[in-house]
Amino acid sequence: xxxxxxxxxxxxxxxxxxxxxxxxxxxxxxxxxxxxxxxxxxxxxxxxxxxxxxxxxxxxxxxxxxxxxxxxxxxxxxxxxxxxxxxxxxxxxxxxxxxxxxxxxxxxxxxxxxxxxxxxxxxxxxxxxxxxxxxxxxxxxxxxxxxxxxxxxxxxxxxxxxxxxxxxxxxxxxxxxxxxxxxxxxxxxxxxxxxxxxxxxxxxxxxxxxxxxxxxxxxxxxxxxxxxxxxxxxxxxxxxxxxxxxxxxxxxxxxxxxxxxxxxxxxxxxxxxxxxxxxxxxxxxxxxxxxxxxxxxxxxxxxxxxxxxxxxxxxxxxxxxxxxxxxxxxxxxxxxxxxxxxxxxxxxxxxxxxxxxxxxxxxxxxxxxxxxxxxxxxxxxxxxxxxxxxxxxxxxxxxxxxxxxxxxxxxxxxxxxxxxxxxxxxxxxxxxxxxxxxxxxxxxxxxxxxxxxxxxxxxxxxxxxxxxxxxxxxxxxxxxxxxxxxxxxxxxxxxxxxxxxxxxxxxxxxxxxxxxxxxxxxxxxxxxxxxxxxxxxxxxxxxx
Amino acid sequence: xxxxxxxxxxxxxxxxxxxxxxxxxxxxxxxxxxxxxxxxxxxxxxxxxxxxxxxxxxxxxxxxxxxxxxxxxxxxxxxxxxxxxxxxxxxxxxxxxxxxxxxxxxxxxxxxxxxxxxxxxxxxxxxxxxxxxxxxxxxxxxxxxxxxxxxxxxxxxxxxxxxxxxxxxxxxxxxxxxxxxxxxxxxx
Ligand code: HEM
Ligand SMILES: [Cu+2]
Numbered sequence: 001x002x003x004x005x006x007x008x009x010x011x012x013x014x015x016x017x018x019x020x021x022x023x024x025x026x027x028x029x030x031x032x033x034x035x036x037x038x039x040x041x042x043x044x045x046x047x048x049x050x051x052x053x054x055x056x057x058x059x060x061x062x063x064x065x066x067x068x069x070x071x072x073x074x075x076x077x078x079x080x081x082x083x084x085x086x087x088x089x090x091x092x093x094x095x096x097x098x099x100x101x102x103x104x105x106x107x108x109x110x111x112x113x114x115x116x117x118x119x120x121x122x123x124x125x126x127x128x129x130x131x132x133x134x135x136x137x138x139x140x141x142x143x144x145x146x147x148x149x150x151x152x153x154x155x156x157x158x159x160x161x162x163x164x165x166x167x168x169x170x171x172x173x174x175x176x177x178x179x180x181x182x183x184x185x186x187x188x189x190x191x192x193x194x195x196x197x198x199x200x201x202x203x204x205x206x207x208x209x210x211x212x213x214x215x216x217x218x219x220x221x222x223x224x225x226x227x228x229x230x231x232x233x234x235x236x237x238x239x240x241x242x243x244x245x246x247x248x249x250x251x252x253x254x255x256x257x258x259x260x261x262x263x264x265x266x267x268x269x270x271x272x273x274x275x276x277x278x279x280x281x282x283x284x285x286x287x288x289x290x291x292x293x294x295x296x297x298x299x300x301x302x303x304x305x306x307x308x309x310x311x312x313x314x315x316x317x318x319x320x321x322x323x324x325x326x327x328x329x330x331x332x333x334x335x336x337x338x339x340x341x342x343x344x345x346x347x348x349x350x351x352x353x354x355x356x357x358x359x360x361x362x363x364x365x366x367x368x369x370x371x372x373x374x375x376x377x378x379x380x381x382x383x384x385x386x387x388x389x390x391x392x393x394x395x396x397x398x399x400x401x402x403x404x405x406x407x408x409x410x411x412x413x414x415x416x417x418x419x420x421x422x423x424x425x426x427x428x429x430x431x432x433x434x435x436x437x438x439x440x441x442x443x444x445x446x447x448x449x450x451x452x453x454x455x456x457x458x459x460x461x462x463x464x465x466x467x468x469x470x471x472x473x474x475x476x477x478x479x480x481x482x483x484x485x486x487x488x489x490x491x492x493x494x495x496x497x498x499x500x501x502x503x504x505x506x507x508x509x510x511x512x513x514x515x516x517x518x519x520x521x522x523x524x525x526x527x528x529x530x531x532x533x534x535x536x537x538x539x540x541x542x543x544x
Numbered sequence: 545x546x547x548x549x550x551x552x553x554x555x556x557x558x559x560x561x562x563x564x565x566x567x568x569x570x571x572x573x574x575x576x577x578x579x580x581x582x583x584x585x586x587x588x589x590x591x592x593x594x595x596x597x598x599x600x601x602x603x604x605x606x607x608x609x610x611x612x613x614x615x616x617x618x619x620x621x622x623x624x625x626x627x628x629x630x631x632x633x634x635x636x637x638x639x640x641x642x643x644x645x646x647x648x649x650x651x652x653x654x655x656x657x658x659x660x661x662x663x664x665x666x667x668x669x670x671x672x673x674x675x676x677x678x679x680x681x682x683x684x685x686x687x688x689x690x691x692x693x694x695x696x697x698x699x700x701x702x703x704x705x706x707x708x709x710x711x712x713x714x715x716x717x718x719x720x721x722x723x724x725x726x727x728x729x730x731x732x
Contacts, residue, residue, distance in 0.1 A: 120553045120556075120557075121553070121557065189564050192560065192564075193556075193557050193560040193561060193564075194557075196556060196557075196560050197553050197556040197557050197560070200556050201552050201553055201556060227560055227563055227564055227567075228563065228564075228567050229567075230564070230567075231564045231565070231566075231567035231568040231570075231571065232567055232568075232570065232571045234568055234571070235567075235568050235570075235571025235572055235574075236571060239571075239572075239575075250575060253656045253716065253718055254615065254654060254656075254718030254719060254720055255720075258578070258579075258582075261574070261575070261578050264574070264578065265571055265574060326662065327587075327662075328587065328662050328663055329663070331587075
């Protein structure tokens with residue numbers, strides 16, 4: 001295989017050859033497919049959240065009325081509202097953020113940054129990717145088959161708690177969802193194995209572990225979290241499946257099981273998962289901040305080991321999601337303390353980014369604006385996280401919009417801003433053409449304002465006791481819900497601008513530079529042309 | 545081109561795959577461990593099973609309240625006979641619940657139980673309880689079911705338990721399906 005590759009070194013197959021994509025073993029092509037997939041899933045996931053904000057714009061039922069509109073009940077009833085929130089979360093997590101960060105940027109830049117010719121197992125890489133569309137198709141199908149009685153889809157929330165996910169949803173929708181997540185899990189675990197092997201074994205000479213770029217570090221920690229947490233989810237999902245279909249009673253009290261045990265298993269996966277969603281973003285942002293401050297990152301080792309620490313601690317804090325299940329006080333005290341400890345390495349990262357910018361010659365290029373937006377929004381989300389970490393406070397705030405605001409600040413603002421930062425940082429490298437930075441900055445402003453207008457008021461709603469996962473609410477909550485929904489409209493304009501940037505770049509095709517960012521951009525991908533040759537580093541680079 | 549260090553790669557991949565497999569195993573191992581953990585620590589208010597009486601009887605008194613719940617799929621009425629009993633710590637006491645099968649078929653039920661406050665669970669010992677076994681009621685049949693229990697005198701030696709003046713014992717009756725799942729009766 002390698003001999004063959006050598007003879008075809010610079011021969012890039014045509015864009016329009018289907019075999020290039022379907023049979024791809026090239027990490028850059030696979031990375032591109034992941035990015036396209038993530039954009040596609042993001043459109044669907046984002047559309048679903050539009051239905052949520054449309055419904056919640058006013059009290060009463062607007063969208064999920066269950067009334068026949070002439071085309072039938074177009075969006076269904078209150079059950080379907082819950083289906084929509086459930087699927088919004090699952091799609092954004094498993095089919096948008098993870099594919100974009102790990103599959104997309106990870107595949108593209110981990111080999112480039114460590115000076116490797118490709119991933120360790122290129123064919124497995126192909127399988128990892130192509131499992132995802134299959135998994136996504138199953139998830140989408142589940143929305144259109146019976147879930148609970150005659151109602152279509154699974155509406156029990158992305159956490160899939162029993163008994164709603166067992167006796168509460170007797171239809172095949174939940175089974176399809178289980179299968180979908182199983183496949184997505186296999187895809188991610190194969191990907192994780194691939195990354196671990198690549199990073200351990202395929203670094204160029206001189207690229208010691210303590211010289212690895214921080215993005216590679218972040219992916220390494222992320223895939224370890226995936227490797228150790230996803231199998232637990234797979235186990236829990238399998239128990240759900242057998243409880244549903246084969247008469248076991250893992251989570252059924254009448255058979256000696258315990259539904260709360262599901263929550264333990266789920267969050268043992270779930271908390272590391274939320275860090276899986278953000279860690280690669282930490283890596284991306286570190287590079288951008290350093291590039292546009294023209295300084296090496298402040299406290300490189302501290303940054304790397306802060307991520308390792310976050311990974312470790314992430315496994316021992318899961319029950320902060322379950323303070324209200326009735327835990328003994330001592331156990332709560334432990335989980336409060338452990339959770340607060342995570343804020344320490346997280347704080348180290350934030351202060352190191354700021355210290356990197358301090359005294360640097362900062363250039364506010366497009367990716368830098370996204371990165372600074374990320375730091376600000378992520379910090380807000382981190383602070384509300386520490387508030388929620390207090391079991392006593394959480395008793396009141398659990399399952400309110402305050403929690404929704406918290407995790408959207410760290411995810412749909414934090415993680416998503418990191419993705420866009422990376423997108424605009426590496427756009428020229430990936431596609432070989434320049435983009436219109438005016439449009440891209442306009443997108444940033446609409447996103448930044450829109451996202452804050454959506455989610456900041458949700459803190460107020462939550463503090464006033466508005467619960468999550470309800471299709472309707474008392475009139476008292478109307479004002480801030482309306483504001484929040486208008487925020488969605490602002491963000492939607494940003495989304496239109498995102499596609500405008502793409503179309504503009506596609507039409508104008510201005511040839512990209514190998515390194516558009518100047519001396520601040522020091523990692524190996526900038527030593528290659530834009531786009532890089534189809535096969536790179538047939539001569540391994542030497543790292544001093 | 546470059547020489548792929550294949551066996552080295554295969555080794556890392558095999559270790560990683562093993563780690564993933566172990567974690568699946570850990571998820572399943574959590575089932576018996578979780579059960580054991582609840583019994584040993586009284587987590588979630590899991591009470592103790594005693595084989596003999598307490599021995600010492602102290603002057604301290606504790607009021608035990610009785611609570612009964614029925615799963616909506618179970619066509620029974622299920623109630624405590626007495627709302628509460630005040631016992632001395634260490635004293636063995638007997639309480640009764642009644643259950644009536646309101647349906648026209650024989651139904652087997654099984655009860656789950658816990659106590660509140662949870663922290664008192666390790667000191668609440670049952671000698672005999674209808675919850676230890678399944679109960680089958682014929683159509684229309686009513687039975688009285690006993691619980692024989694005591695509050696462990698060790699409760700008096702623990703400062704954290706000084707504020708425990710009352711304990712609520714709670715049962716929830718489910719339809720037993722012989723380990724069957726709750727969803728099996730609801731075919732799509
Ligand atoms: C300073 C660090 C953080 C702390 C102390 C923290 C704490 C918490 C706590 C206590 C909850 C449970 C709230 C409840 O349900 O009542 C929670 C929920 C959540 N957090 Fe965080 N968090 C932190 C950072 C993050 C990060 C970085 C992410 C992801 C990027 C994240 C994502 C989430 C999500 C998705 C939920 C809600 C899950 C759900 O119930 O659906 N958190 N957080
Ligand atoms: Cu968490």
